[in-house]
Amino acid sequence: MNIFDELSWRGLVHQASDEAGLRDHLDTPGRVLYCGFDPTADSLHIGNLVPLLALARFARAGHKPLFLLGGATGLIGDPSGKDKERQMRTADTVAASGEKIKAQAMAFFERQGVADAVRPVNNLDWTRPLSIIDFLRDTGKHFTINYMMAKDSVKSRIGREDTGISYTEFSYMILQSLDFEHLNRTLGCTLQIGGGDQFGNITAGLELIRRKSGNTAYALTFPLITTASGAKFGKSEKGAVYLNPELTAPYAFYQYWINADDRDVVNYLRYFTYLPKEEIEALAAQTAAEPHLRAAQKRLARETTIMIHGEAELAKVEAVTGALFGGGDLASVDPKTLKAALEAAPGLNFAGLGDVPPLPRLLADMGLCPSNSQARKDIKAGAISINNVRVTAEDRVLEPQDFLGGDLMILRKGKKNYGVVTLG
CATH class of the missing domain: 1.10.240.10 (Tyrosyl-Transfer RNA Synthetase)
Incomplete structure (x- = not known):
């Protein structure tokens, strides 16, 4: 199956710059594409799974994905989907987060059996050598302020008088466009994929490629996932x-x-x-x-x-x-x-076994029974268990072997009510 068709039936095609053209383009194996991940934290989260899996799906379909680490763009901050400026992080912090994310992503591709097909790249490698004059003359001159202000990521912030947008984040679109043009020129990359909020940035890259080389390239975005209940996914x-x-x-x-x-x-x-x-x-x-x-x-x-x-x-x-x-x-x-x-379960902690009260009082203290007397009745009725083993003697003495691993015991009343006793 053409990878475009697979993404379509899975509901993963939100926007495409040219659906028919892109589908035909992907009929030929070996197409180079990329997706960028800015190191804004020390770990990826499940919201990153859609683009990560997309790169793996493209690799399985015989194409050549690039995992782009935003070593440079991560220092700037993407305004897309944000109602205020991101907090600036130091270069060392961004670099450290980047190494962790890269290792995590490549381990993911290894588990999917496509690590050999996915190539990691870092946009800091081609951005760092540029002077500000080179950047403005060779890249910035291809963008008009009018064009940039029409993009949703900028327009939504311009309209907020309380926050606005800094020149730094305003320039993010140009930096991302530079990435696409660089990869198109040096590695033959013809497709950038990303979340639905990235469409403006990606199509800006298409415009830069068109202006500088006249090459054909494509954009593809995924829907932003929401839950039916209205809760934020992830x-x-x-x-x-x-x-x-x-x-x-x-x-x-x-x-x-x-x-x-x-x-x-x-x-x-x-x-x-x-x-x-x-x-x-x-x-x-x-x-x-x-x-x-x-x-x-x-x-x-x-x-x-x-x-x-x-x-x-x-x-x-x-x-x-x-x-x-x-x-x-x-x-x-x-x-x-x-x-x-058991992290979320109600629990009590004691320094040692000698500090643990008798079983009926323990059940009452944990809220599993309303009182000591009711706890004794529940024990006699066989409603209480220790580590899934039913207890029937109300004078049952707790022993070291009742604590799993030497420090954890699970008390249960019925099937659904339970609590945790820990030592140490």
Whole structure:
């Protein structure tokens, strides 16, 4: 299938400078294209997955993607989609973030089996040697103020008297255009892809290429993803969902996807997986007929977790999920993953085992039972368990072996109510 057709049925084509021309252009394998990523943080997040996956999809289709790290543009700040100036970051900070993002992206492409087909480049390499005179004479002269002010990224800020736009961010469009023209001239790059808010910047690059060489090039953008509930995509209760496991644990990553709304999940399968159309349609039909089974969400969570964290981490996450909510053996699961899964659970911490109160009082203190007397009744009724093992003796003495890994115990009342006791 022509990669343009695949992106189209997946709902990933938002704008294109020339749809028919671009589709014909992509019928020939080996086309060079790029997508830029400014190092504005130390980690990529799931909002970056659409362009990352697009580069991988192009590579699988036989084309030659470039992963462009914005070592130069990251020092300036893109005004697109922003209602005020970005906070300036030091050159050292931007460079350090850039190295982390590059390593993260190339590890992602390695897991997709396309690392050899994706070439990393850094726009600082060709921007840093330029003098201000060279930049203004060779690039700036091709842009009129009228043309730049007509772009949405600039126009939306010009109209805000409280913030406006600095000359620095105003120039971002020219720098991005310079990237496209440089890659077109030196590497034969004929396509730039990006988010929907980048269309103005990308088409400015097309104009620069046309003016300087007369070459034909194309622009393609993806839709900005929103959720059916109106919540911002990629945000959890703790903030952004990062691809770095130190910032967002694999368990939390998995849970973000498995909690997808029924109204969103089929679109997410199109956007964020390689699953073919027939398989996604089958999952859509199953979701409509049996939504309680959450088959589409489970498949989405599996596919995305493997893609970012690998099969070994997925196995740990699923084992913990099964043990926590299916009554499995908690002692056999990965302790780090278990702790990550319990971060949001109510809990109490004690310096040592000797400081832990008797079980009935502990249940009351954690709010699992309204009082000590009710806690004793619940224990006798078999409603209380320690690490998924039912307790029936109200005078049950807590012992070191009750603490998984020596420092964590899960108390549960019924199936849904549980809390965590930690030592140390």
